[in-house]
Amino acid sequence: MRVGVITFPGTLDDRDAARAVNRSGAQAVLLWHGDTDLKKVDAVILPGGFSYGDYLRAGAISRFSPVMNSVIEAAGEGMPVLGICNGFQVLCESHLLPGALTRNSDLHFLCRDQEIEITNNMTPWTTTFSLKERIVIPLKNGEGSFQCDDKTLAQLEDEGRVVARYVGENPNGSRNLIAGISNERGNVVGLMPHPEHAIDPLTGPTAQGLGFFTSILNSMVK
């Protein structure tokens, strides 16, 4: 089981994402933004950071990098793709996911441990969670406010495509407390908080983030 982790210029969390993949028992394969070759991976993670310095809009330039053409094509064929934080922004800019991430409503960069509730455990990235399971993982972003029009929001809700929601006070102004969503098929998931920073109580608030990585391993092995 090979899980690709993409590095764009300005990506920060590729090492942690690769570490989380390896910890889950899968093999992390480092992918470079300038390559079109996905190196025969079974799934891809777009990690967090500030790809291309967030110039223009977060994720806007990365979307046109050579590797993204391959990711968009593979996602269309059903390959599981997880975008975390900046990766979520790239997936929205790529139109693999609907909506957009905008500036936090209070304009502050947030960095804290955040409780979220898993609201869809049918995606390949969330199968090891139980429905409505609450976990605590870090949230750190400046542009994490999920926005979309009413029609898209209703569609996401009706089709059960909200994958995770913030618990408690809305941290960033996201509509319906949305912390993560999936595409129609369910193979592409975007998540604003960071499971890869919560795989070991020594370095993270919990080890509950590991579930996203063991989920993908389980889904692919089945």
Added chain:
Amino acid sequence: MAKIVVEVMLKPEILDPQGNAVASALPRLGFSVAKSVRQGKRFEIEVEGEPTASQIAQVEKAAEVLLSNPVIETYVVRVEK
């Protein structure tokens, strides 16, 4: 030299926290004029000579694909001398 200018603004229904912050800073400095403020982006694209219809069409396309995000933003393209 002529410029093709693209102005990108958040759609009215999208919250603009930066604009709101500016709006609340203005009265603190004695500028009592603003009912509200929206903040946007301006791109100036220089071309040789007078912009042709095809150049303007290219910029229109670029505005739609790259310079704006149609999910949350609108744009206008115009020529400035």
